[in-house]
Amino acid sequence: MEQRGKQFHFVIGDAASIPLQVTPRESETAWRAVVEMELATPFDVSVAPLMRVSYLIDEGLGEAELILTLQHVIVDAVSGTALLREILTLCADLAGGETPPQTADLALLPAAEHLFPARYRGRRGRLRCAPFLLRQMADEIGYRIRSRGTRQPPVHAAGQPRILSLELPAAETRTLVRRCRKAGVTLNSALCAALLLTVNRELHAGAATPLRNFNFANLRPYLESPLPDGDLGSYFAMLRITTTVQGDMDCWTLARELNRTVYEAAKRGEKFTNLLMSGAVIRMLFARKSFRMGNTALGYTGVATLPQTYGATRLTELHAFISNFALGPEYTAHVRLFAGRLVWDIVYLDCDMDAAVAEKIGRETLGLLTAEEA
Amino acid sequence: MSVKIEDVIQIVEVQLGATGARxxxxxxxxxxxxxxxxxxxxAAVDAKYSIHIDEMELPDIRTIADLAASITRHTDAG
Known part of the structure; x- marks a missing residue:
């Protein structure tokens, strides 16, 4: 990418080869250390390519892990899944002796804001940002007053990212989905509520605390014209919601409150105005060098539409970890449904909590959602 | 069981507060x-037809007609 003034622009450079590191797979869990190292190694966005690949292989067992490290600016969760499907299909074709089709050079896709509905573009779009900015300022002031003395300190530069993966078996996942539908909330809202509650209990001693959660919105279907999932790009927006949480709250009551707040924000078009303002807001916050934008971030990306079989290759697990800890969430989770199971991938910093606490939060979150109804 | 598309359109319209959906x-x-x-x-579909459309089916339900087809499959299977 190139910076021109305050704007960054994509540049198609010379065909840069993608770094590929092939290493022996020494254990079933060796990939975790590779992922943690990758998360701790940011990209320089001025240097192509914004992608690197590791491949851990145990030829004796015929088992391997393919680890794609991608800068979020080029790929979102939707197109990341499409990219993985394309790579696995290509590998199966090559292994089967087929010649892969010659593909044309890809054109750069327009930035999301150029594809917004007309009422969110140009001058009209900027005018719509004013009420959003006022709501954000009111939220910030209220948050600072209510969290005085209890706010988490800024992110430590010395913190190392750690990962954790948990999952719900298919039967429990089906029960959870039914329970969400009965409660009239999205799975995302239920997960966020349970996570906020357990973070409050474990990291804030259950005291009434204003906590900030990032929600994520997939913009692709709402653009003019809607973008197909296969087009590689980054078309998502973040919604930051502040909620006062107390350890003894009912999880489903909190889920309904979050559901309503997120729904109202989405209906107000904040997925567009938030993205229009995000560059300026993030520049301002990073300039202060002492902030923590949120407590939790949870991206639920729905069903991962990936076949599990590619020729002789079988895809058995799918994980995704987000390195947005630089923005300050104490606990970041990326959640999806894969093969009927709910897969819950977590990132945290070792300066915020140790592995036992991180796992306790993850397990208690899932436990809250799957507990027998009273 | 044949599902009337008008009924499915009505469920969608009521939920979205929309009119003229096709x-x-x-x-x-x-x-x-x-x-x-x-x-x-x-939730409205589940209640009206006494079925449960699983989350894993959602990627295949893009249009109202897809939803009606899914309801038909479930009611036939049930």
Whole structure:
């Protein structure tokens, strides 16, 4: 990418080869250390390519892990899944002796804001940002007053990212989905509520605390014209919601409150105005060098539409970890449904909590959602 | 069991507060439904037809006609 003034622009450079590191797979869990190292190694966005690949292989067992490290600016969760499907299909074709089709050079896709509905573009779009900015300022002031003395300190530069993966078996996942539908909330809202509650209990001693959660919105279907999932790009927006949480709250009551707040924000078009303002807001916050934008971030990306079989290759697990800890969430989770199971991938910093606490939060979150109804 | 497309259109319209929806309309792209609206639509469908459309089926349900076809499959199977 190139910076021109305050704007960054994509540049198609010379065909840069993608770094590929092939290493022996020494254990079933060796990939975790590779992922943690990758998360701790940011990209320089001025240097192509914004992608690197590791491949851990145990030829004796015929088992391997393919680890794609991608800068979020080029790929979102939707197109990341499409990219993985394309790579696995290509590998199966090559292994089967087929010649892969010659593909044309890809054109750069327009930035999301150029594809917004007309009422969110140009001058009209900027005018719509004013009420959003006022709501954000009111939220910030209220948050600072209510969290005085209890706010988490800024992110430590010395913190190392750690990962954790948990999952719900298919039967429990089906029960959870039914329970969400009965409660009239999205799975995302239920997960966020349970996570906020357990973070409050474990990291804030259950005291009434204003906590900030990032929600994520997939913009692709709402653009003019809607973008197909296969087009590689980054078309998502973040919604930051502040909620006062107390350890003894009912999880489903909190889920309904979050559901309503997120729904109202989405209906107000904040997925567009938030993205229009995000560059300026993030520049301002990073300039202060002492902030923590949120407590939790949870991206639920729905069903991962990936076949599990590619020729002789079988895809058995799918994980995704987000390195947005630089923005300050104490606990970041990326959640999806894969093969009927709910897969819950977590990132945290070792300066915020140790592995036992991180796992306790993850397990208690899932436990809250799957507990027998009273 | 044959599902009347008009009934499915009505469920979607009531949830979205919309009028004039057609079977070929995409529920998110054309009608602007949010995730919470989808939950509401599916809850209404589950209740009206005494079925449960699984989350794993959602990627294949883009239009109102897709939803009607899914309901038909479930009611036939049930």
């Amino acid at each position: 079977a070929a309309d995409r529920i998110i792209e054309d009608l602007g439904a949010e995730s919470a609206d989808i939950v509401g639509i599916l």
